Amino acid sequence: MTNPIYINQKEILKRYKQPDKHTHKGIQGHALIIGGSYGKIGAVSLSAKACLKTGCGLVTVFIPKCGYTILQTAIPEVMVLTDIQEEKISNITFEITPQAIGIGPGLGQEIETQNAVHQFLKTNKSPLVIDADALNIVSQNKEWLSFVPPKTILTPHPKELERLIGKWHSEEEKRSKAVSFSKQYDVIIVMKGAPTHIIDGETLFENTTGNAALATAGSGDVLTGMITSLLAQSYEPISAAILGVYLHGLTADIALPETGYQSFIASDVIANIGKAFLSLEKLE
16 A cells, blocks of 8 residues: 555645636536435535535535524525425536535435436436535445546545445554545545545545644545535545545634634634635745
């Protein structure tokens, strides 16, 4: 196994693209976030807001009907499409053509939702990030990964990773299984943890930003929104994953002196994305 490539300032500056001064929302990418179920609309809300704050020109969410008022009130900048069902997603249909899609935050695993995910994966051609319950659904039906676009990004936490690749008894075995899985399905795996590792076939990246403050509810939903945003802005999938993970960690490093570990919440990641970007501009 090759040594990891560290995701540090040098690696980021190779990949980061300055925004065009003459850009407009129509060419800054349109992202779609699919997720939510009764009691878990907050996950999509966090993901969608993070997506906008990471520079995406337009963000649409696809959610069950029960989340309509919540989303329209919480994030007026986001457009909302709803399922026919009140409390869960049962049929993923939309007329828009997004540049990237993130699926999974707050989704739930109802049988109708599983069928909807299956149909969606069979027909979708957009660059894709799969997270949370969408990952849990896929881990029960791994053959569905044959439908996803090459270099689809999976963002599992340790338990979700175990469901995908099976149990491991050492870090070495975990990496080896993740590499095999990545090669078999041609996917990029963001293995969330301390530190977060990204696996793209034989290549292993290790993130250098972030701290224990990120171990908080909703932190992963925010990361999904950030990576989806970068994908929609035409970053290559591996660069979107690397840049998203680096910026996500950087927000916690920037905020820590003010919040401390205990009071840092997922919304603080979103609140500090701007400062994280500004620190990249200073490096250039």
